[in-house]
Amino acid sequence: MALIEYRLDGTVNKVENAIKRIQLANLSEEPLYVCYSGGKDSKVIRHLMGMSGVPHELHYNLTTVDIPSVVREIMDDKEVIVEKARYADGTQKTMWNLIVKKHIPPLRQCRYCCAELKEQGGKGRIKVTGVRSAESVRRAKQAGEAKIFGKNGVEIIHNMDNDENRRMIEQCYRTQSTIINPIIDWTDDDIWEFSKVENIKQNPLYVQCGGNKRRLGCLLCPMARLEERLNDIKEYPKIAECYVKAFDKMLENMPDQNKLSWKNGQEVMDWWLYGNNETDTNQITFEDLGVDE
Ligand code: SF4
Numbered sequence: 001m002a003l004i005e006y007r008l009d010g011t012v013n014k015v016e017n018a019i020k021r022i023q024l025a026n027l028s029e030e031p032l033y034v035c036y037s038g039g040k041d042s043k044v045i046r047h048l049m050g051m052s053g054v055p056h057e058l059h060y061n062l063t064t065v066d067i068p069s070v071v072r073e074i075m076d077d078k079e080v081i082v083e084k085a086r087y088a089d090g091t092q093k094t095m096w097n098l099i100v101k102k103h104i105p106p107l108r109q110c111r112y113c114c115a116e117l118k119e120q121g122g123k124g125r126i127k128v129t130g131v132r133s134a135e136s137v138r139r140a141k142q143a144g145e146a147k148i149f150g151k152n153g154v155e156i157i158h159n160m161d162n163d164e165n166r167r168m169i170e171q172c173y174r175t176q177s178t179i180i181n182p183i184i185d186w187t188d189d190d191i192w193e194f195s196k197v198e199n200i201k202q203n204p205l206y207v208q209c210g211g212n213k214r215r216l217g218c219l220l221c222p223m224a225r226l227e228e229r230l231n232d233i234k235e236y237p238k239i240a241e242c243y244v245k246a247f248d249k250m251l252e253n254m255p256d257q258n259k260l261s262w263k264n265g266q267e268v269m270d271w272w273l274y275g276n277n278e279t280d281t282n283q284i285t286f287e288d289l290g291v292d293e
Contacts, residue, residue: 033122041130
């Protein structure tokens with residue numbers, strides 16, 4: 001697999017295809033809303049947006065649990081619009097106050113933090129993401145037609161990808177947004193090849209730890225593997241402490257204290273990491289969530 005593939009039915013240029021997809025999605029009066037996270041896929045999308053010439057804005061939704069150096073880089077970047085989710089009274093939503101409010105840590109089966117912190121911005125806009133299907137068996141298997149709603153609410157169907165098993169455009173009913181995934185068919189190797197050729201500066205954290213690439217997503221995310229979460233605790237002990245404190249506060253604010261089996265935040269943390277939070281192969285993955293790495 002490479003950025004240019006020679007197939008029996010012709011040559012496929014993934015860069016040209018991605019640019020074409022972005023240009024075809026330019027249906028709104030408003031600039032395209034690019035979901036930017038500072039991860040490798042986001043940086044590739046950002047570059048492709050520039051190549052496409054399509055008006056766009058880069059938006060970063062503050063999760064409050066992202067890697068501090070990644071957040072700093074984004075905050076220093078004048079081209080990125082930083083969005084903070086808020087409650088109705090204007091208070092900022094954070095992972096810590098959401099845990100207290102929801103009375104449960106975020107779980108694979110209950111990922112309220114994605115909905116409340118990551119996906120609040122850009123309601124009704126055409127959003128562009130760096131979501132890829134390469135690592136998601138479920139998404140790759142999932143057939144679906146590509147739909148987009150045009151300027152006057154007219155539904156237009158683009159089936160630009162010959163592979164019916166890959167969804168380039170999705171309609172999100174919850175956030176009322178149209179989501180465009182221009183690099184849905186790119187592999188990891190494509191991302192690195194394009195970054196090298198186009199001289200895109202990727203975060204050095206990807207190549208630390210003896211050359212192992214890592215995710216740059218939220219720290220201790222319940223969607224991550226246990227090994228990755230334990231590594232987060234080792235590398236970012238202060239964030240782990242914040243989680244334990246939030247769990248302590250969550251317990252203090254539980255409506256029915258009698259129902260509790262946890263004695264303190266640390267016990268919740270242990271349960272959260274090792275306990276009743278297992279997943280099975282049918283459960284949703286990072287890529288299904290549209291979580292950029
Ligand atoms: S990526 Fe993980 S931790 Fe971050 S908001 Fe989504 S579920 Fe929560």
